[in-house]
Amino acid sequence: MTIAIVKYGMGNVASVQKALKKLGYTSIITNNHNEIKQADLILLPGVGSFKKGMENLNESGLVDLLTQEVIVNKKPFLGICLGMQLIALKGTEPEVVNGLGWIDGEVVKIESPKGLRIPHLGWNTVISSTNDEFYSEFNGQDYYFIHSYHFKVANKNEVVLTVPYDGDLVAAVQKNNIHAMQFHPEKSQAFGMQLLKKIIEQYA
């Protein structure tokens, strides 16, 4: 199988490709529409602001293409960090912007009434939030988070992992062929690699 890592000028593409290579998967970093159409799985990585991320996707004409492939054609999709946030209905970083809109909810700044330091930065434990069998084996593992905004998901059934940080933040969502996570599996050593492998393997 070939994995298309979407190139849209928003960071960390190299690390994602390195992790996939270590797992033995072939991937290409691309913004070429044909290559994305031909890929077996689309991976949207990303570091940066919501607004800039959407601007860049729009500039490359990728918004409609990704929606066509993922929502209409049901192609497996994996979003990481900003790549998870962008699938929301809308974002607020630094102002209100429409997202890809595949999962209902909005991306807002993390608030900590207890005065915890923001960004939420470092290794934190994920909790599987449903009886979802697929993600339950990662319950209690530590993953690397680095974010100031979080995804408030409207439909709780689509949240598969949460992370405690002055309340529960969404750590991962899943809806049909869409898998997306706030943390960085590609930077989370053994358990990150195991999670990536498990998600991709089911489509290989």
Next chain:
Amino acid sequence: MLKIRVIPILTFNGFGLVKTKSFAPNPRMVGNAVQAAKVYNSRNVDELVFLDIYASDKKRKMNLQLARLIINECFMPVALGGGIKTIKDIKDLLAIGADKVVLKNKIIEDPEFINIASDIYGNQCITLAIDAIKKEDGKYYLYNRLGKEILLLEFLKKIKSHNFGEIILTSVNNDGMMNGFDIELVSKVEKIINVPIVVSGGAGEPEHFKELFSKTNIEAVAAASIFHFTRYTPRDLKLAIKSVGKPVRIVEEAFIPHN
């Protein structure tokens, strides 16, 4: 629960890894950056910081080829710093896989740059290097080699409203001395700064970590000399931090690809 991070810092002089004492210009060579990254990766450290400490003095950019080799060894987050002056510099470092960039001189010369960078890349990847030097008058100053005298706490109060995600707070006096952290400095700074603080400068033995984490409320610590010159590993220090009741991540499992 969010874990305390223990972060090895690699300082680079353009040729190899070096370790300074109180930032003096005659650092000791301590090895090869890529080798060191490989060892730290095998030890499953929480994060790695790589700084070209003379890049700005020498008016050079980060050696991207070397930085790429370092990052290739790392399956944990890496922060890169040294000579960052432009948005393109940040873009280049993020593109090769850096998770954070560390800014120093640029924030003194042009604090507004912090906001410009974070509007594009998000504040989470913008780390400030705050090097504090305590002078004979007993006050802390922001150490720099730009010939500027800047009172540390005033600078921090001014800059705290800017949009950055983390600071690495280094005691210049304690750097490389291995006699313990400057707790007074950390206590002053943690009252002002609301983003995560990585404390650095002075680690020599596990007791120093116990002191730091029992007397302050920070979430991360960085060290170099203790790893270069003693038998202690990051794991030993985490066990020390755990013993004073703070959460740490002790990794027993390594990933071996099946394919």
